[in-house]
Amino acid sequence: MALLRKSFTQCISNRGLDRVLSQIRLNSSYEIVIAGGGSGGISVGARLSNALGSGKVAIIEPSDDHYYQPIWTLVGAGVKPMSSSRKAMKDVIPSKATWIKDSVAKLNPDEKSVTLSNGDTISYKYLVVAMGIQLHFDRIKGLPEAFETPGVCSNYSAATVGKTLKALKNFKEGNAIFTFPNTPIKCAGAPQKIMYLADEFFRKQGNRDKAHIYFNSAGAAIFAVKKYAEALNKIVASRDITANYGLNLVEVKPDKKQAIFAKMSNPEEKETFDYEMLHITPPMAAPAPIRDSPLSNEAGFVNVDSKTLQHTKYPEVFALGDCSSLPTSKTAAAVACQNKILATNLLSYRENQPRSATYDGYTSCPLITSSKTCIMAEFDYDLNPLETFPVNQAKERRTMYHVKATGLPIVYWNMMLKGRWGGPKFYRKLLHLGMSK
Structure with missing residues (x-):
């Protein structure tokens, strides 16, 4: 022994x-x-x-x-x-x-x-x-090196999310650009959520009139579900935000503080934007x-x-x-x-039994529109709204913000990760008196 x-x-x-x-x-x-x-x-x-x-x-x-x-x-x-x-x-x-x-x-x-x-x-x-x-910042020329320069940030990585607040605080005037790539991404609403919070941040700092906010997206619309897209387009217009579609970020030149976008209609054709702040949503795979x-x-x-x-x-x-x-x-x-x-x-x-459980594509995207309001988008495979609460969830609401900021993290840590949360279907039926899917 x-x-x-x-x-x-x-x-x-x-x-x-x-x-x-x-x-x-x-x-x-x-x-x-x-x-x-x-x-x-x-x-x-x-x-x-x-x-x-x-x-x-x-x-x-x-x-x-x-x-x-x-x-x-x-x-x-x-x-x-x-x-x-x-x-x-x-x-x-x-x-x-x-x-x-x-x-x-x-x-x-x-x-x-x-x-x-x-x-x-x-x-x-x-x-x-x-x-x-997987995040692919490396598929954008000039990254990830540009993150070491002022104004370039991304909420999509633990290593870069801290740079966003610094960019907001240091912003004085100029262009604040928020990008959306031409690949599938996780949380497709996130690229515009931080844009609305930036708009609010600049207003509180008193320099919103010196900021030109751009949403440069490779996509064709602000959101895939018509009901929520209509509400978001109104918000974009009311806050003097410029939305440019069909533009895909392909290069960052931090020495010149320029962002280069390729047109989805013709990738050989490029458009250059100067930036003071650049929030990047990277290509993913x-x-x-x-x-x-x-x-x-x-x-x-x-x-x-x-x-x-x-x-x-x-x-x-x-x-x-x-x-x-x-x-x-x-x-x-x-x-x-x-x-x-x-x-x-x-x-x-x-157990050699039939696979009886079926997924209808339910997903949710809590679209934060300020530090107090949120549009709670919920929908299925067919992009039809599948809302939990018996109210119009395309409307900005303080209650939905608290669901997003406080309620959902509690559910995540204490229920979902412990195998005790399978989505809101039961509560949706209950709140709609059994008349919902």
Whole structure:
């Protein structure tokens, strides 16, 4: 026994505890492997591990921190502290799930395995892909270096969200430009939310009359859902904001404080804007291990059935959230519904039962229009409003702001991540006396 203890001690000192633990789990197998520890991975992991018990579910996630990213709009405007968006990953990993603190290097659906960045292989019976979406600041010439210069910021990254408030405070006069790229993005309303907060910030500073605010979007409209777009267009007009559509940011020249946009109608044709403040929403794409795997569709996202969230080719694979092919907005509210549906259908498939839970594309985008008001956009796959409250949610309301700023974070941390929140459908029916979907 003494010899064994000595050998083990030498092993730890020579290789390090992390290496020893890595060897212990080498080629290990779990019934369910979840790739990703964001909102989708943690919430569905909680449901599945609660249902199956300890040791059956593993979550692969390299990060030490877990962020509630929807609050970063308010963090960037100085309304909320950054600390309100963060918890340690160890505190949100479900207690009955195994945390594999590493990143996914390769997805091998034909072998029913996942290769980690350290070379280890994890086998599974069922796989849930919840790897989110990847930011690509590097696809814009001049970035990310331009973030080291005054006025350039982005609420989309923990590393850059703090620069937004600094840019707002340092703004004196000139152009404040807010961009929207030509790719799918998470929280499609966020690029304009910070714009409305900037408008309010400048008014409070007394220099709004010296600011020219531009919303330069590669898209064709302010918002995809007609009801909310009509309301937002009125807000843009009333606040003297210029919306330019069909413009995609392709280059930043920080030495000249210029932003170069390509026209979507003719990418060879460019338009240059001077800026004093430039808030960038970067191009985004599914992570490379997904794009390079047989699981992806032509656009690079995990190809799943839009109703059941089950892969169209590999029935033991499911996906949810930003990395999936689901044709709805990529928001935490969408994940809230998807995690319950996915868990229900995966467990049904495991028991050779029909996949009866269906997803209607419900998502929500709380469109903050000031530090006191919000338009609560809720809609389905067909871009039809699917509103929870029995009021016109296209109207700016203080109550909806408090739902967004205070209520939803509480639901997220205390219910959704613990597998106890599957979206507002029950409350929507209750508030509409059973007359809603």
